[in-house]
């Protein structure tokens with residue numbers, strides 16, 4: 001294996017005390033395909049970090065590198081400050097829960113959970129004690145003598161979790177652990193795993209492509225695409241202040257409104273949007289822009305409000321549909337934007353009165369927030385992606 005700068009990295013990169021796992025300029029290739037591009041990531045001790053991204057972006061590969069199931073072509077990995085890049089999986093003291101549980105079908109629940117301890121040569125009495133504790137933690141008391149096929153999907157997932165916890169791992173890795181569970185069970189397992197993880201202060205890396213799950217569970221989310229981390233931040237920061245268009249559209253629903261740069265002051269940027277000029281805080285503009293440049297304004301459906309049309313309304317459109325969602329209503333509006341293709345904007349209203357106030361066919365003005373928008377240059381986006 002080719003490990004770049006192995007000796008200097010070990011000497012100089014003494015990760016801070018609060019870093020549990022550190023990946024430094026890690027490259028992973030499968031044949032000609034580079035799956036991870038010089039990826040660096042510091043995972044804090046005790047945090048619940050989610051790797052979120054579309055299928056094939058490299059999430060599982062990153063998890064496999066931490067676990068030791070795959071080897072990096074170049075770069076370094078540290079756990080608790082120690083280089084583990086060349087260590088086999090069993091020496092890394094890592095607990096893993098897979099999507100398909102990966103239980104041994106011929107072993108009882110107890111034997112499955114104690115497997116890792118037997119492999120490590122732990123004494124019989126201690127194994128019995130620790131297995132019992134782990135079963136209590138995941139609420140499997142009384143099921144120790146069953147075989148996996150005699151358990152529900154949720155119970156099998158608990159066995160997999162207990163098996164990962166029983167070795168007292170330095171890091172817990174969760175690879176889409178809820179995808180085989182139904183919606184209700186998934187919700188309760190999310191809460192339980194988070195509760196156990198917090199109680200134990202266990203550094204956890206969670207892989208999902210479900211943005212709702214990521215927002216609900218994580219201390220921080222690393223949004224990945226094409227083998228790089230696009231942004232890593234707390235859920236609310238990612239949602240409110242995405243750094244690039246990919247993050248803005250991948251996390252949550254967003255409307256993209258075409259606009260043109262008009263000018264700026266020290267604090268504000270002015271855009272030509274719809275039939276007039278609109279000002280936003282200067283900080284919402286991601287890239288330096290020139291006069292007349294095409295820009296995209298990213299705005300969340302719940303941040304737009306509707307108003308009665310008046311002469312000062314810069315954006316207006318015709319209501320074409322309402323979709324009742326239980327706790328809110330999505331209203332779809334065909335917006336008039338000069339020189340743009342047909343533009344349907346979603347507005348999310350908490351109040352059920354929206355359907356009466358803005359019946360289908362009515363014309364409304366759209367009010368954009370000053371905060372809570374992000375402005376990106378589509379040309380620069382294409383250049384960066386190329």
Ligand SMILES: Nc1ncnc2c1ncn2[C@@H]1O[C@H](COP(=O)(O)OP(=O)(O)OP(=O)(O)O)[C@@H](O)[C@H]1O
Nearest residue numbers: 030031035053054055056057058059060061062209
């Ligand atoms: N053992 C392997 N040999 C060859 N290519 C692989 C191997 N494992 C993964 N890949 C490729 O690496 C890329 C990243 O795969 P990876 O499984 O890490 O993605 P992912 O983000 O976890 O996707 P998903 O959400 O679908 O699980 C994909 O293009 C995949 O086909």
